Amino acid sequence: MLRKMEGGGGMGTRTGRVRAVLGRLAAAAVLLVLCAACAFGSAGSPEPGPGRSAPTLSAGADRLLSAQLGLLEDCLSDSERARAAALMERLYPLRQERLEQGGRVKSAEEERLVRQLNRLYERYTVKYMGDYSAWETYAAPAEEALAQYRVSDGALQGASGVSPRPGTDYGEANFLALWDQITGMLPEGACAAFSWFEVFTDGVDNTLAYVYMTDRQGEKWAIAVDPADAGDRDWFTATVLHEYCHYLTLNAKEAEYTERPPEGVYCEPGMASRPGSYLDDFYQAFWTDYLDDRLASPESFHFFLRHEEDFVTDYAATDPSEDIAECFTYFILWGKPAGDAVWKQKLRFFYDYPELVDFRAQTRARLGLEETGA
Numbered sequence: 001m002l003r004k005m006e007g008g009g010g011m012g013t014r015t016g017r018v019r020a021v022l023g024r025l026a027a028a029a030v031l032l033v034l035c036a037a038c039a040f041g042s043a044g045s046p047e048p049g050p051g052r053s054a055p056t057l058s059a060g061a062d063r064l065l066s067a068q069l070g071l072l073e074d075c076l077s078d079s080e081r082a083r084a085a086a087l088m089e090r091l092y093p094l095r096q097e098r099l100e101q102g103g104r105v106k107s108a109e110e111e112r113l114v115r116q117l118n119r120l121y122e123r124y125t126v127k128y129m130g131d132y133s134a135w136e137t138y139a140a141p142a143e144e145a146l147a148q149y150r151v152s153d154g155a156l157q158g159a160s161g162v163s164p165r166p167g168t169d170y171g172e173a174n175f176l177a178l179w180d181q182i183t184g185m186l187p188e189g190a191c192a193a194f195s196w197f198e199v200f201t202d203g204v205d206n207t208l209a210y211v212y213m214t215d216r217q218g219e220k221w222a223i224a225v226d227p228a229d230a231g232d233r234d235w236f237t238a239t240v241l242h243e244y245c246h247y248l249t250l251n252a253k254e255a256e257y258t259e260r261p262p263e264g265v266y267c268e269p270g271m272a273s274r275p276g277s278y279l280d281d282f283y284q285a286f287w288t289d290y291l292d293d294r295l296a297s298p299e300s301f302h303f304f305l306r307h308e309e310d311f312v313t314d315y316a317a318t319d320p321s322e323d324i325a326e327c328f329t330y331f332i333l334w335g336k337p338a339g340d341a342v343w344k345q346k347l348r349f350f351y352d353y354p355e356l357v358d359f360r361a362q363t364r365a366r367l368g369l370e371e372t373g374a
Contacts, residue, residue, distance in 0.1 A: 057085055061092035067289035068121065070306035075128040084124075087117045095292075102263045106292075118296035125302040132301040141206055146227075147175050147199040154183065154191040170227055175199045178225050182240055187362035193247055196222035204228045208239045211247050218252040237367065238329050245328035246321065249279040266291075266320055278353070282327075283320045286310070286346060294319065310342040332360050333369070 057065065065088045066073055069081075076084070091113040098106065106114070147162040156179055162172055178199065183191050195214055208229040214220045223243065230236050248254070254277040256262075261272035266283035273280035283291070294303055294317075304317035311317045316326035327346040336351065337344040350356045364371065 057089055058092065060096070061085075061088050064088065064092060064095075064289055068117070068293050068306075070290075070310070071308060072121065072124050072128065072306055076124060080124060084117065084120055087113055087120065091117065104261070104263050104267070114292050115296050118293050121293065121306065122297060122300060122302050125305055129302070129305045132305065141202045143200045143202045143207075145198070145200050146170055147172070149175075149179070149197040151191065151194045151197050154189060154194075156197060170199075170201065174227055178227060178230055181230070181236065182223070182225070185237060185240065185363060185366050186244065187359055187366070190244070190359075191223075193221055193251070194223050195220045198222055198224035199227060200224050201226050201228045208235060209243050211243045213250075213257075216257060218250060218255055218257055221247050221251065223247075238333065241329040241332050241363070242325045245325040248328070249273075249277065249321065249324055254278060268319075268321065278356075279320060279324055282324045282346075282349060285349065286323070286342065287320045291320070307342075310346075312343045312346065316343075328356075331356075332363050 062085075065081075065085060069076070069084065073081075091110065094107060094110040094113070098110065145161060145163070147159055149156045149159050151157065156176070159172070162175070163170075179197055182197075194211075206229070207226060209223065209225045211221055211223045214222050225240075250271065254274055256272045256274060257270055258272060259270060261267040262275075265275055265280045266273045266287070273283065287294075290303075290307070297303065298319070301314070304311060304314045307317065311323065311326075312330050313326050316323040323346070327343075328350060331347050331350040334347065337347050350360070361371070
């Protein structure tokens with residue numbers, strides 16, 4: 001099955017990508033409110049009763065619990081943390097044994113404990129940070145295909161199924177201008193990666209662009225753009241960068257498409273990142289502690305609330321693939337950040353790859369962005 005990686009469509013995506021600076025300032029304000037709520041909630045919560053002392057966790061289990069709790073760590077009463085610790089005390093040895101043996105598939109007991117802990121985290125998040133379940137109901141509208149162009153060596157070669165609409169932004173001249181915008185912002189030769197350029201629409205303020213494989217190995221790719229949203233230059237730029245990163249991290253050199261993935265690397269259904277790839281390096285650096293928790297409730301916005309300081313946007317908290325794509329976007333558009341916050345460490349991650357630093361410099365020059373000294 002061909003995989004489609006959408007950009008511009010999910011909950012909070014446009015706000016997260018285009019206005020990320022304002023979003024992080026607003027998030028900081030929210031965080032202050034949450035911290036106050038945490039302090040109040042912890043002070044008013046009961047402590048363990050007689051004979052119900054908190055379990056003593058190993059250093060590894062305690063570290064993993066803290067990593068999964070994230071910002072909840074400072075919210076919980078002793079008795080609430082003890083309840084989570086009791087579950088982690090049972091989960092951690094099973095997890096370690098599986099990892100030491102190189103196993104990927106969890107036992108039924110390990111799966112049950114992961115889900116049970118996740119339900120507890122979700123309950124505590126709602127209690128201390130608010131219930132945002134309504135944010136998890138986005139459904140993308142149907143698409144209408146407008147045009148498809150074959151691409152060879154980064155140049156359009158011919159069209160099929162063109163459906164222009166005179167008097168609108170859906171004319172062929174507009175379609176060709178979109179391709180020129182893409183090739184004009186990316187480094188020379190970058191668009192040679194694509195075999196097809198597609199134009200579609202699903203209406204205003206929905207999916208702006210996406211990339212997808214056109215074969216089963218990840219060697220050939222297509223990029224699709226919606227002219228209904230392309231007029232917002234900042235959004236267009238951020239989304240194209242995000243989608244290009246999907247190609248960059250999921251092409252055949254970086255990922256293997258198989259139903260039998262190897263052990264020890266980041267995997268999605270039908271895909272395994274290759275050892276030493278951008279995506280696997282990113283996963284190993286930032287996601288190993290809480291990917292299981294994320295997968296237990298993959299649509300939950302509460303996961304982002306627990307780990308807001310780890311992500312450059314809320315959309316980045318979707319999974320490692322979306323996280324690296326969001327971070328790559330702001331690695332290009334922003335300066336090199338200082339500080340220990342995890343989201344800042346993620347932006348600095350790309351500077352360890354000279355070819356990506358060069359990609360950044362060329363893209364910024366084409367966008368007319370001043371160099372930041374990074």
